[in-house]
Amino acid sequence: MREAPNYTNAALVMGLVNLIWVLGLIWVAWGLPAVLVTGLVLNLLINKLAERRLGS
Incomplete structure (x- = not known):
């Protein structure tokens, strides 16, 4: 089975x-x-998500 393509950069650019446009x-x-x-x-929400993921 072949590896799936890495779409990380495309997803970040589209984000x-x-x-x-929303802002x-x-x-x-x-x-x-x-x-x-x-x-x-948005910054506060991203920080809370990072804290939860890191377990701090």
Whole structure:
């Protein structure tokens, strides 16, 4: 059986593209403060996920 292709880079690039258009849409709809709050919330969620995965 052959190895499955590694799609990590493609997934990360598409995640970035999606993040950019969603933040752009939020910016247009509610302004820069809403984008900053969204970024802060996403950062907190990512940190909590990292803590759970590392078991700290």
